[in-house]
Amino acid sequence: MKTWKNKFQKVLAILLAICLVTGCMGASKVQAATSKSGTTYYYTWLHRQKGGVQVYSGKKYYMTGTMKATCKGNTLTMYSSFNTSKNGTLNNQSKKAFVKYGKHTFKLTSKTKYCYYEEGGKRYSTKAHFMSTVKRLNGLGLWIKVTNGKVVEMSFHS
Numbered sequence: 001m002k003t004w005k006n007k008f009q010k011v012l013a014i015l016l017a018i019c020l021v022t023g024c025m026g027a028s029k030v031q032a033a034t035s036k037s038g039t040t041y042y043y044t045w046l047h048r049q050k051g052g053v054q055v056y057s058g059k060k061y062y063m064t065g066t067m068k069a070t071c072k073g074n075t076l077t078m079y080s081s082f083n084t085s086k087n088g089t090l091n092n093q094s095k096k097a098f099v100k101y102g103k104h105t106f107k108l109t110s111k112t113k114y115c116y117y118e119e120g121g122k123r124y125s126t127k128a129h130f131m132s133t134v135k136r137l138n139g140l141g142l143w144i145k146v147t148n149g150k151v152v153e154m155s156f157h158s
Helices: 002-026 127-136
Strands: 027-029 039-045 052-056 059-063 065-072 075-085 098-107 113-118 121-125 141-147 150-157
Touching: 039 065, 059 075, 065 127, 098 150, 113 127, 121 127, 127 150
Parallel strands: 027 098, 113 150
Antiparallel strands: 039 075, 039 141, 052 059, 065 075, 075 098, 113 121, 141 150
16 A cells, blocks of 8 residues: 555656646746847737748748737737847748747836837837737737847837
């Protein structure tokens, strides 16, 4: 009886450890969310797909996508994949710049700017209006500029 109980406890402990490890893997902070990282641009496509590797004409492209976005207070949570850049130029052929699909959080501030790029230039928006557009997943491209762990600017591109 004792050996059965010991084996059962060991199996239970292993299952608990596996659950804890996999649970922690799901909630990841965005790679740029540190105070010493400088500026990083994140690009995703708001179109209800997870994104991933696609091959066109023999070349690999790392396509992005977003399945869900929520904003509570000053935290934006996105279930997305991203392409990243240090200079704001999109390169969807770089595996190193690709952030896999998952739960990613961004820290917003009262100074975060929300804008649309149009033919005539930038048009600024309120946070509430901008976030309602993000949540619709209407096919626009979303750029998120993160400096020292905080979102400085978010913008839509078509």
